[in-house]
Amino acid sequence: MVNHRERSPFRRIASRCLLAAVLACALPATAQDAASDVRIDGIAAIVGDHIILLSEVHVHARPMILEAEAQGGTKTSPAQRRILLEAALNEMIDDRLIAEQAAEMQVVVTTEEVEAALQTMASEHGLEMSAFERALEAQGTTIMEYRANMRRELLKYKVINLRVRGRVKVGEAEARDYYNRLVRDARSGGYFVGAHILVRVPKDARNADIARLRKEAVALKSQLAEGADFAVLAQQHSEDAVTAPRGGALGKHLPGRLPRTLDAAFQDLETGEIAGPIRTNAGFHIVKMLEREDLGVQPFADVSQRILSQLMQEEMMRQQKIWFQELRAKTFIDILL
Known part of the structure; x- marks a missing residue:
């Protein structure tokens, strides 16, 4: 959609005066006797103190029209041509705004x-x-x-x-989030085998008790970080009577079969990785990915630069659009097409 700035009566008068001046300049010096024989070019838009002629818009739109006709295999309709002319005019307005910025910045x-x-x-x-x-x-x-x-x-x-480039703020955190979303989508149909250590929280536990139990879970994870065997810790400390004897193994699952927060944690893990504590209605869980179906998912390290490049390009386009909107908002633009 073309942005128009609210015009004061003075700006409307100035706009029409500029139009009259341009039309007058288009006539030859001896035009009084031959005015009816002169074909005057129309004005498509006024951008600041600059005019865009209708003939210029037609020239700018010509490649667009030719491409559309080549793709469609037929002549463009008047309605299609109108759309392409408007698109060409918008490009020309942006080009004019760019030219003014370039002059300002030398x-x-x-x-x-x-x-x-x-x-x-x-x-x-x-x-x-x-x-x-x-x-x-x-x-x-x-x-x-x-x-x-x-x-x-x-x-x-x-x-x-x-x-615009200074406005683009994309880093590894954004790339990692994007990668995780892609991985979750890719793995939505693949099974995984996980294990957990449960520190159970009673339903009537007070806040102080919950905090104490969470510290217990954190301490267990610290032991794992120091090299403790997950299966041994699960057998010794997990309060899940079913899985503790087998080292905390939960068996084979498809995504969505476990409690939501637990399931989400597993989806972000690679084989051998550990996460937690994770809170569920049962208590605090330390989880480990034991096995994951091979779905051809590439490691983050292998694709991070491509993802980062894509995200930066997308954010650059978004910020570019915002910047042009800001330029248009503070520039007098009169669309006459």
């Missing part, structure tokens, strides 16, 4: 940078520059248009990198 794109980007693009398609130009022309785009578009994209990249 950010420029050199001819060398544009040519290097063009060479890279041609190389990625396995083409010499001359063949690349012919390929563009076959798609209805001249090399001059493509070069101008490349310059705009490079400028946008530079400005956004400077203005």
Whole structure:
């Protein structure tokens, strides 16, 4: 949706005066006798003190229209063209906002940078520059248009990198959370074999008793961290009469079959890992993953950088959208399309 800033009467008058001035400039000096023979270009939008002509929007939208027609195998309808024109205008408004920010920050794109980007693009398609130009022309785009578009994209990249990247806060904790969600989804159909040590909490236990029992569970986990055998501790200390004799083994389970908090703890564990204390209605549990069905889940260390890169890209896009909304909110924009 296009954002419009609330216009005061003065801004409306200024907008229309600018429109009149542009139309006047479009006429030749001797236009009084031949005004009816002159076809005047329309104005699609006013962004600050800059105008975007309707003809410019049509030029900008042409690649979009050609692509849509190539994909659909038929000419675009008037309604489809309208949507594409609006999309093109929105891009042009954003480009104008970027240009103003670039001027304020004294950010420029050199001819060398544009040519290097063009060479890279041609190389990625396995083409010499001359063949690349012919390929563009076959798609209805001249090399001059493509070069101008490349310059705009490079400028946008530079400005956004400077203005937005500092807002992106993604680290290992976010990557780990994302990984755990993926793992839970992947493991939702796979079995696991877990074990636990239960420190039972009576239903009528007072807060002081609960705190004391939790300390007991923490002490048991500390022993495990120091190298104690889980099965031996379970046999000696677990208050689950059924599982204690077999070293706390809970048997084979599918996700969702154990109490919710206990089940969630197991889903985040790899084979051999220990977690807890975990509170349930029965008491405090120290849990260990004994075996997990192999579902081809890659370790976090193997995929962490890919996940981090994806999350940073997604957050960059989100912050970029917010930043453009902020720019539009403080810029006079009059949509006339």
